[in-house]
Amino acid sequence: MTIHRPGSAAATAPALVGAVAIIERAAAGDAESFDLLIRPRLDRLFRMAFAITRNESDARDAVQEACVSAWRELPRLRDRERLDSWIAQILVNACRGVLRRRRRVQVREIPADEISPAASARGRLVTAGPAEATGEVDAIRRAFERLDSGTRSLLVLHYVEERPLAEIGRILQAPVGTIKWRLSRARRALDRALEVEQR
Amino acid sequence: MTAFDRDTLIRVALTPDDTIHAPAILGDEIHRAVRATPQRRPWLEVPRLGWPLQHSPLFLILLLAMLLVLLLGSLIVLSRLPAPARLTTYHGGPERTGVMAGPGPQGHPVIAWEAQRNGAFRVTIMPIVAKGRVFVADDSGTVGALDESDGDALWEASVGSPIRASPVWVDGLVVVGSDSGAVVALSETDGGEAWRFVAAGPVSASLAAVERTVYVGSEDTHLYALDAASGQLKWSLPVGGPITRGPAISGGVVYVGARGGRLSAVDAAGRATLWSVELGDGDVGTPAVSEGVVYVGRGIEAPAASPHDLVALSTHDGSLLWSFVSPAGRQVHLGAVGNDLIYAVSEDNSVYGLDRGTGRVVWGHETEGRVGSLAALVDGVLYVSSTDGTVRALGAATGTLHWTIAVEGEPTMPAVINGRVLVGTTRGKVHAIGGTEVVP
Numbered sequence A: 001m002t003i004h005r006p007g008s009a010a011a012t013a014p015a016l017v018g019a020v021a022i023i024e025r026a027a028a029g030d031a032e033s034f035d036l037l038i039r040p041r042l043d044r045l046f047r048m049a050f051a052i053t054r055n056e057s058d059a060r061d062a063v064q065e066a067c068v069s070a071w072r073e074l075p076r077l078r079d080r081e082r083l084d085s086w087i088a089q090i091l092v093n094a095c096r097g098v099l100r101r102r103r104r105v106q107v108r109e110i111p112a113d114e115i116s117p118a119a120s121a122r123g124r125l126v127t128a129g130p131a132e133a134t135g136e137v138d139a140i141r142r143a144f145e146r147l148d149s150g151t152r153s154l155l156v157l158h159y160v161e162e163r164p165l166a167e168i169g170r171i172l173q174a175p176v177g178t179i180k181w182r183l184s185r186a187r188r189a190l191d192r193a194l195e196v197e198q199r
Numbered sequence B: 001m002t003a004f005d006r007d008t009l010i011r012v013a014l015t016p017d018d019t020i021h022a023p024a025i026l027g028d029e030i031h032r033a034v035r036a037t038p039q040r041r042p043w044l045e046v047p048r049l050g051w052p053l054q055h056s057p058l059f060l061i062l063l064l065a066m067l068l069v070l071l072l073g074s075l076i077v078l079s080r081l082p083a084p085a086r087l088t089t090y091h092g093g094p095e096r097t098g099v100m101a102g103p104g105p106q107g108h109p110v111i112a113w114e115a116q117r118n119g120a121f122r123v124t125i126m127p128i129v130a131k132g133r134v135f136v137a138d139d140s141g142t143v144g145a146l147d148e149s150d151g152d153a154l155w156e157a158s159v160g161s162p163i164r165a166s167p168v169w170v171d172g173l174v175v176v177g178s179d180s181g182a183v184v185a186l187s188e189t190d191g192g193e194a195w196r197f198v199a200a201g202p203v204s205a206s207l208a209a210v211e212r213t214v215y216v217g218s219e220d221t222h223l224y225a226l227d228a229a230s231g232q233l234k235w236s237l238p239v240g241g242p243i244t245r246g247p248a249i250s251g252g253v254v255y256v257g258a259r260g261g262r263l264s265a266v267d268a269a270g271r272a273t274l275w276s277v278e279l280g281d282g283d284v285g286t287p288a289v290s291e292g293v294v295y296v297g298r299g300i301e302a303p304a305a306s307p308h309d310l311v312a313l314s315t316h317d318g319s320l321l322w323s324f325v326s327p328a329g330r331q332v333h334l335g336a337v338g339n340d341l342i343y344a345v346s347e348d349n350s351v352y353g354l355d356r357g358t359g360r361v362v363w364g365h366e367t368e369g370r371v372g373s374l375a376a377l378v379d380g381v382l383y384v385s386s387t388d389g390t391v392r393a394l395g396a397a398t399g400t401l402h403w404t405i406a407v408e409g410e411p412t413m414p415a416v417i418n419g420r421v422l423v424g425t426t427r428g429k430v431h432a433i434g435g436t437e438v439v440p
Helices: A016-027 A031-053 A056-076 A080-102 A117-122 A130-144 A149-160 A165-172 A176-198 B006-014 B026-035 B057-080
Strands: B106-116 B128-130 B133-137 B142-147 B153-158 B168-170 B173-177 B182-187 B193-198 B208-210 B213-217 B222-227 B233-238 B248-250 B253-258 B262-267 B273-278 B288-290 B293-300 B310-314 B320-324 B332-337 B341-346 B350-355 B361-366 B376-378 B381-386 B390-395 B401-406 B415-417 B420-424 B429-437
Touching: A016 A031, A016 A056, A016 A080, A031 A056, A031 A080, A031 A149, A031 B026, A056 A080, A056 B026, A080 A149, A080 A165, A130 A176, A130 B006, A149 A165, A149 A176, A149 B006, A165 A176, B106 B401, B128 B168, B128 B415, B133 B429, B142 B173, B168 B208, B208 B248, B248 B288, B253 B293, B262 B293, B288 B332, B293 B332, B310 B332, B332 B376, B332 B381, B376 B415, B390 B420
Parallel strands: none
Antiparallel strands: B106 B429, B128 B133, B133 B142, B142 B153, B168 B173, B173 B182, B182 B193, B208 B213, B213 B222, B222 B233, B248 B253, B253 B262, B262 B273, B288 B293, B293 B310, B310 B320, B332 B341, B341 B350, B350 B361, B376 B381, B381 B390, B390 B401, B415 B420, B420 B429
């Protein structure tokens, strides 16, 4: 199994100095400039949306919705240097909206605050060898799909996107301390969902 | 391969496979959607100037000037907005004309909410309303504040003895008299006691307030003027008998009746009694003052042989202009003062529309019970309470019944404000009667 590690924002997006000028033109209403901004980011946005929604069609809807929202709201973006965080924030919200609308998965989502300490201890992930690990990975994926959209987004930003806590805080609009606490709660929620999945 | 750690397992599980990529046409789809979507522009776009210019004195001066203009504009707009409707005084205001802030309910009447209080309400009391709160005072000596929108209790405070008259709201205080003679001012926000004044006799007459002075009539035969902020006594005057009905105030003159039949006009600054007239046996009702005329019922609780009529007197010297006696000769009170008619409520179970200049009957409306309290007039509709347990809305011009609605117990004097009629009842209920149509 290969772990795809997304490149840093600087590696995948246009160099910042040039990007600011493109952002200004896009914010002034130039759709071609917006296209220049979005296309290099599209794959990363799509993979992030897929990681949250676990569904290609939903990811496509979320990315399209997020990009159109970003275009519409771009003139109001004051801090142009935080474009990536800002788009990620919009995408997370779009994914939440898509998941809310979907409700196709009939399993009950488990909000993080429903997790009891005893339950999370029973379902805690343990270290294992490669064969067991493959089974564990599948179980984690199924368990992840039981989580609510907010918990999913947080786990993806941390584990998949590997964004620093401060940036996650900007995206989810919460202080770093709160993000740390939510992350710990999200891990317990995943443990609990895993326990349900392994019954 | 060594054992996987927990975080690595999660990372592996959540990271999409390498086969997951944005569809090739997604970029084009987004581009087309973007071209078809207008951008939302901020209503005020501050030019994005470079560092030196953005911080230049000229830029800052321009910014400050814009903010000043915005501030002044906001102040002008705010000053022209209508003040939130209030109904701070028994019978609509210090003139006691019964004309209220309104509007009344639109459409069919419905009970919007009801609240149960500790004690019963005397029918001569009226809920008062200010800042989205309804203030009620009951027989148990409790003053309560209810949310005007849904009747939820916000606070309550006990003054220690029964309350028989409506409070008055003045400058954030709810001031109420009680049987012990205590006049207590409570904070509108939490019911905390701000000040207390004690008269020598019960205070059973509704209070009035004008220009930060609270006027209190007591059964100790004195009229008191208190500073609304501190409760300090400004002046007091004897009026020749126990005061059991609230004074009316208009044009710097306080009109107050006393048991024994005397009606006095007193300088609101307390310097002198301007005139007084003897109206016969019994008690004198709550006066109402409008355009140079005092309207007042006389002979309340007087022997049958005494006159029980509604009289119109000149504010100049108290001289009699006209008198109205109900067909059955029963007690009459002033209901409300309209533009062309005045309205009398009588203990013969009827409401009368009278010619304002002569007192001649223009129309009459009979109810199944005694019309127990004064009336409210709003936008050509007269609202009356009856001891038959109903509140009625009548056309003020003709006396035509618009609607009637039953409440639990005998209703108090109605307060009409913000699309609702508020009444207390002798069973300790407070009812808010709304309409099926939304009042703008």
